Amino acid sequence: xxxxVKIKICVGTSCFVQGGSDLLLYNDFIDPEIIEKCDIxxxxxxxxxxxxxxxxxxxxxxxxxxxxxxxxxxxxKIVIEVYHARNK
Amino acid sequence: MxxxxxxxxxxKSKVYATVLKCFxxxxxxxxxxxxxFWIIPKDTDPSRCCIYKERAMVRYRILAFLGIxxxxxxxxMKPLSDYYREVISKQMKPLPVLTTISTACSACPQDQYLIxxxxxxxxxxxxxxxxxxxxxxxxxxxxxxxxxxCIRCGKCQEVCPFNSVLHRLVPCEGSCPVDAIKKNEKGFVxxxxxxxxxxxxxxxxxxxxxxVERSSIFPVLQILQSKERTTAxxxxxxxxxxxxxxxQIKTAIKMVGFDDVVEVSEGAELTSINEAKELEHxxxxxxxxxxxxxxPSYVEIIEKHLPKLNAIKSDTLSPMAYTAQxxxxxxxxxxxxxxxxCLAKRVEAVxxxxxxxxxxxxxxxxxxxxxxxxxxxxxxxxxxDTHSFEDCRDFxxxxxxxxxxxxxxxxxxxxxxxNIDGIDKKVFKMLKVIDKIPSxxxxxxxxxxxxxxxxxxxxxxxxxxxxxxxxxxxxxxTKAMKKERLY
Numbered sequence: 001x002x003x004x005v006k007i008k009i010c011v012g013t014s015c016f017v018q019g020g021s022d023l024l025l026y027n028d029f030i031d032p033e034i035i036e037k038c039d040i041x042x043x044x045x046x047x048x049x050x051x052x053x054x055x056x057x058x059x060x061x062x063x064x065x066x067x068x069x070x071x072x073x074x075x076x077k078i079v080i081e082v083y084h085a086r087n088k
Numbered sequence: 089m090x091x092x093x094x095x096x097x098x099x100k101s102k103v104y105a106t107v108l109k110c111f112x113x114x115x116x117x118x119x120x121x122x123x124x125f126w127i128i129p130k131d132t133d134p135s136r137c138c139i140y141k142e143r144a145m146v147r148y149r150i151l152a153f154l155g156i157x158x159x160x161x162x163x164x165m166k167p168l169s170d171y172y173r174e175v176i177s178k179q180m181k182p183l184p185v186l187t188t189i190s191t192a193c194s195a196c197p198q199d200q201y202l203i204x205x206x207x208x209x210x211x212x213x214x215x216x217x218x219x220x221x222x223x224x225x226x227x228x229x230x231x232x233x234x235x236x237x238c239i240r241c242g243k244c245q246e247v248c249p250f251n252s253v254l255h256r257l258v259p260c261e262g263s264c265p266v267d268a269i270k271k272n273e274k275g276f277v278x279x280x281x282x283x284x285x286x287x288x289x290x291x292x293x294x295x296x297x298x299x300v301e302r303s304s305i306f307p308v309l310q311i312l313q314s315k316e317r318t319t320a321x322x323x324x325x326x327x328x329x330x331x332x333x334x335x336q337i338k339t340a341i342k343m344v345g346f347d348d349v350v351e352v353s354e355g356a357e358l359t360s361i362n363e364a365k366e367l368e369h370x371x372x373x374x375x376x377x378x379x380x381x382x383x384p385s386y387v388e389i390i391e392k393h394l395p396k397l398n399a400i401k402s403d404t405l406s407p408m409a410y411t412a413q414x415x416x417x418x419x420x421x422x423x424x425x426x427x428x429x430c431l432a433k434r435v436e437a438v439x440x441x442x443x444x445x446x447x448x449x450x451x452x453x454x455x456x457x458x459x460x461x462x463x464x465x466x467x468x469x470x471x472x473d474t475h476s477f478e479d480c481r482d483f484x485x486x487x488x489x490x491x492x493x494x495x496x497x498x499x500x501x502x503x504x505x506x507n508i509d510g511i512d513k514k515v516f517k518m519l520k521v522i523d524k525i526p527s528x529x530x531x532x533x534x535x536x537x538x539x540x541x542x543x544x545x546x547x548x549x550x551x552x553x554x555x556x557x558x559x560x561x562x563x564x565x566t567k568a569m570k571k572e573r574l575y
Contacts, residue, residue, distance in 0.1 A: 011331035017457065
C-alpha cells in the first residue's frame with residue numbers, strides 16, 4: 001500500500017516572507033499524481049530557524065526531516081525522490 | 089519587474105529584521121555598525137566582487153531603512169551610529185520616497201538591439217526587408233545592426249525566423265512609465281524627481297538593488313515608543329499578505345504596539361458612496377469621462393505630467409483620507425499610521441497632514457519577525473461590524489473600485505465603465521490623449537500597479553498567492569487553520 005508523504009510547509013512569518021509563500025502554490029509545480037500521494041499542510045513555525053544546521057528560511061518538513069533554503073523546484077525534486085524511495 | 093522572491097528581497101528582509109531586533113532590544117546604537125558584518129560574515133560566498141562590497145551594500149540598505157536620502161547625504165566616513173542618532177533626534181524630510189545607490193548601479197549600457205550568433209544569414213533576410221531605417225547590414229554573410237541608424241523599433245526581432253535578435257534592456261529605465269530615470273555623466277542611475285511619480289517600479293526592476301525606497305519606519309517606531317495613542321489604518325490589500333485571517337493580522341499589529349487597528353476599507357466605503365454621487369452628477373451635467381482618484385501614483389502623474397486630466401479626475405478623497413478623518417472624529421488625540429502596499433501613499437500623506445506615518449507590509453512583516461510574532465498563531469481579534477464595507481476590501485484589486493462605486497449609484501444604467509490596469513510607458517502615452525480618444529466609456533478606474541494594490545511595491549507575496557489567501561482556498565493554509573478555528 002502507498003504511504004503518504006507528509007509535507008509540512010512552515011508559514012511562520014519569517015519563512016513566509018522569505019519565499020515560503022511561493023511554496024503554497026504547490027499545485028503549480030508538483031505533479032498532480034504525486035500531490036494525491038502527499039499530505040500537504042502549512043504549519044506554524046517549528047523553530048528550524050533558531051539553529052543553523054538546516055540552512056536558512058524557508059523551511060519545509062518532509063516526513064519529519066527538515067529541509068532549509070526551500071524553493072519550488074527543490075521541493076518538487078525532493079518530494080519525487082522521497083515518494084519513490086518509499087514505494088520501491 | 090523582478091519576481092518578488094529573489095536574493096535582493098531576501099537580503100532586504102534580513103537587514104530590516106536584524107535592525108529592528110536590535111532596536112527593540114535597545115541595542116541598535118551600539119550594534120548598528122556591526123550589522124553588515126553579521127549579515128555578511130567572513131566565509132560568505134559573495135555574489136558581488138567581494139565580501140567588502142557586499143558589506144558596503146548592507147550598509148546602504150541600513151541607511152535606506154533609516155530613511156536617509158542616500159543620493160544626497162551619503163558620507164562613507166560617517167558611522168551608521170551617527171546616522172541613527174540623527175534619525176531619532178531630528179525630523180527628516182519624508183520626500184522623495186526613492187533614492188539611488190550609485191555604488192550598486194552597474195551603469196548598464198543603453199538599451200540596444202543586437203544580432204546574436206544564432207543568425208544563419210538566411211536567404212530571405214526578413215530583417216533587412218522589414219527594417220524601416222536601413223539599419224541592417226550583412227558582414228561575412230551574417231546580419232548586423234548599424235546602431236547609429238537603429239531606432240529600436242524591434243521589427244527585426246519580430247520577423248527573424250531564428251529568434252536571433254536580442255534586445256538588451258535597461259531594467260530601471262524600461263520600467264519607469266514616465267521616463268524619470270536618467271543616467272549621469274558617468275553612466276550611473278539618477279532619478280528626475282520633477283518627473284518621478286513614486287510608483288516604485290524602478291526599485292522593483294533593478295537586479296542590483298541600486299534604487300531603493302527610503303523607509304519612514306523610524307518616525308513610526310518613535311510614535312509607538314511615545315506615550316501617545318496610535319491607530320494603525322490598514323489598507324484593503326493586507327488581507328492575503330500574511331498566513332492568517334484579518335482578525336489575526338489585527339491582533340498581530342496590536343502586539344507590535346498599536347493601540348487600535350482600523351480597516352481602510354471603512355473609508356473606502358465613503359469613497360465609493362461619494363464617488364458614486366459625483367459620477368451621477370457629472371454624467372448628468374454632460375461630462376464625457378470621469379476617472380477614479382484613489383491611486384496616489386496616478387494623482388502624481390496628473391500633477392507632474394498631465395494637469396489637464398484634473399478635469400476628469402474625481403474630487404472624491406481617497407480611502408486613506410476618509411479613514412483618517414473617521415479615526416480622528418472618534419479619537420481626536422490618536423496618531424495615525426497607514427500600513428499599505430504603496431510608496432506613493434507617502435506623498436499623499438504629506439499633502440493630507442492627517443496621517444502621521446506610512447509603512448509598508450514588508451516593513452510590518454519585519455516588525456513581526458523582530459518581535460517573533462507568528463500571525464497564524466495569534467488569537468483572532470474582533471473586526472467589529474464590517475457588513476457595510478466588506479465589499480470595499482476589493483479596492484485592493486483591479487476592477488474592485490469601479491465595482492464598489494457602481495454598486496452604490498442610484499441609477500447604474502447610465503454608466504459605462506472600463507479600467508486601466510497598470511500603467512507602463514505605452515499606457516502613459518495613451519493617458520495623454522485619454523480625453524480625446526473616442527471613449528470606451530464614461531467612467532474609468534485607474535491603477536498604476538498591474539492588478540491593483542495587491543501588486544504594490546510594499547507587498548510580500550505574489551498577487552496569485554494573495555488572491556488565494558484572500559479567498560481562503562489555499563488548501564494547506566486552511567487545513568491548518570481549520571484545526572484551530574472550528575469552521
